[in-house]
Amino acid sequence: MKTYAVERVGQQIVEWYSCIMTKDIKQAKLLKPEVDIMVANMEPDDKMLAYYQLVSLQYDLLVLREAPDEKTEALNETILENIAVQTNDYLNFMYYYVWGQTEFYKQRYKSAIRTYKIAERLIEKVKDPLEKAEFYQKLGISYYRIDQYTFAFSYLEQALEIFEKDSSYIMNVISCKQILAGIHSELKEYEKAEAIYTELLVLSKPYPYYQAITTYNMGLSRIFVGNLDEAIQHFNKAIRIEEFRNSAIYLKAKYHVLNLQMRLGNYAEGLEQLEEEVHNKDVKEIEGKLLICRGLYLNEGYWLIEKGLNLLQTHEYYSECRNLCEEISKHYKKADDYKKALYFLEYANEMGNKTILGVDQS
The missing domain is CATH 1.25.40 (Serine Threonine Protein Phosphatase 5, Tetratricopeptide repeat)
Structure with a gap:
């Protein structure tokens, strides 16, 4: 059944x-x-x-x-x-x-x-206060997903205040702290983020899956500060944890490794294998990102960049579009192609507005 x-x-x-x-x-x-x-x-x-x-x-x-x-x-x-x-x-x-x-x-x-x-x-x-805490957690996560960090932080802290009084809700505590650390990273408050991640490594030690999630998020934090080699190490460490392999973000970790290798100029192999995995699981977000990687870093055609961004927009991945446009803009600026750099910077701002204001989801 x-x-x-x-x-x-x-x-x-x-x-x-x-x-x-x-x-x-x-x-x-x-x-x-x-x-x-x-x-x-x-x-x-x-x-x-x-x-x-x-x-x-x-x-x-x-x-x-x-x-x-x-x-x-x-x-x-x-x-x-x-x-x-x-x-x-x-x-x-x-x-x-x-x-x-x-x-x-x-x-x-x-x-x-x-x-x-x-x-x-x-x-x-x-x-039930714990039921209230679960509600605040859900609301906080929703605000985080649309980059409304002030509201997200407020609701997650309300949830944490309740969860931390009951040891049986340790998973909820870990989940809330993961997002709070992510918010600090997004706001460039890296020391605060790192302090929470250090605490999470201890809290999540008995739980391999959550240890992997923490390690993965630390990889994202390293990208924010420009430590791309360290980011790759964290992503690979998460990938090696068996409990992580059925996670929804397992393929994202593999994408980040390939993407960062391409950005550093030391990519060797693995793209075709990941594309096959993504196709089999129909993960449109990563499919679009890999198209952009091919067009931007492997020089297989500017049209692939456009196709990847259009795919992400079609599926309303506006935040991912914004981040990728910023990445593309930096790439073209480094190549002294200021016209394209400006174009994708404006594109990123447009996607940022869609993330904040949204589209009709009624």
């Missing part, structure tokens, strides 16, 4: 609950068996299971009110209504929280933030 990801199940429950709220009993009845099967075969997640149970309660109440002859078991409407009233605010919070989570995993970060902000209005109805 297929196992369903929590985010996919959440998306289906949100759709089901939307039908219940609009009293579309016909569609709600059609969706119920689908939701039941997905929940029964969902990855373990107590929060999503609780949300499903609350929505199921609302469904039972809808059937009692709108189609009393179709109820399949003895249900007391008064009891159901009393429970529904008591849980209504929390259910509304969960509705927007799960909806926002669905948008987040689709990488529609601005849409996720809009939805999370509605949920935030109901946050006081959430009694």
